[in-house]
Amino acid sequence: MFPIRDHNPSGRTPYVVYLLMAANILIFLSYWGIMDDARLINRFFFDWAIIPARIEDGFRYDTLLTSMFLHGGFMHLAGNMLFLWIFGDNLEDEMGHVPFLLFYIASGLGAGLIHVFSAPDSVVPTVGASGAIAGVMGGYLLMFPKARVDILLILIVYFRVFSIPAFVMLGVWLGMQFLGSLSSDPDAGGVAYWAHTGGFAVGFVLCLPLWLRRGGAAYWNRTHGHPPHPERSVEIAYTRIPRTRRGPKGPWG
Structure with missing residues (x-):
């Protein structure tokens, strides 16, 4: 189950989202040849990824930033960029370009530190923009809890698109992520669940001052929990199995 789009385009061009996506893609392509x-x-990952044990010893704090622009594979990159594309534009529109960029970086740094605290002795390199993007999702949940998000559910041959409120999906x-945080072993590698959970919490907290300046719950009442722009009309076709149109019969039957 993963999101494919929301229903609220931003009111202005999300230049920072575009910049972040371009930076992540170009940096990934720069080392694609050695994958x-x-x-x-x-x-390469030893030099630029987060290694908790190294940071715990007081070295290479810069990797908290550099790791945010590295990915372990194409699908890792594509998934992160999809989430950033869907949830980043409205938050950038609400915050402004420069504040959104600072918010994104702060969420990523916070997520990285929480990952380090969760596994201080780990020597497994950790990369990805997931922690920063989780912060964007946390801010989106606070600001636009009832925005409509289309998700694609795939179960073997069954697939279907649903439109649900953001607070359900998020x-x-x-x-x-929280269940993964409790059940996984950070020292064993794999998904950095605590970075995701922590980044989400950091983004939510960092957005609280903006939400309060907008009026808190009164802001939700004015916007009905949606981004303050008209919804885009989206037609959803509910499909259980793939359908193919049968062409005219050939001479073979």
Whole structure:
């Protein structure tokens, strides 16, 4: 289950979202050529990824920033950019370009530190924009809890698009990350669940001053929990299995 779009385009061009997406994609392409060379890619991640034990010893705090622009593969990159594209534009519109950029970086740094605290002795390199994007999702939940988000559910041959409120989709996502945080071993590698959970919490908290300046609950009453722009008309086709149109019969039957 993953989101494919929301129903509220931003009121102005999200230049920072575009900039962040371009930076992540271009940086990934810059080391794409060494992805199949275990020695080179491990050395690259050793130099620029978060390694909690190293930070715990007081070294390479800069990797808290550099790791935010690195990804372990194409699907890792594509998933993160999809989430940033869907949830980032409205938040940038509400905050302004420069405040949104600072918010994004602060969320990523906070997520990285929480990951370090969760596994201070780990020597597993950690990369990805997920923590910063989780912060964007936390801010989106606070500001626009009832915005409509289309999600694609895929179960083997069954797939269907649903339109649900953001608080449902983001609440389920956060619950899954939190359960993963409790059940996973950070020292074993894999998904950095605490970075996701922590980044979400950091983004939510950092957005509280903006939400309060807008009026708090009164802001929700004015906007009905949606971004303050007209919804885009989206037609959803509910499909259980793929359908193909049968062409005219050939001479073989």
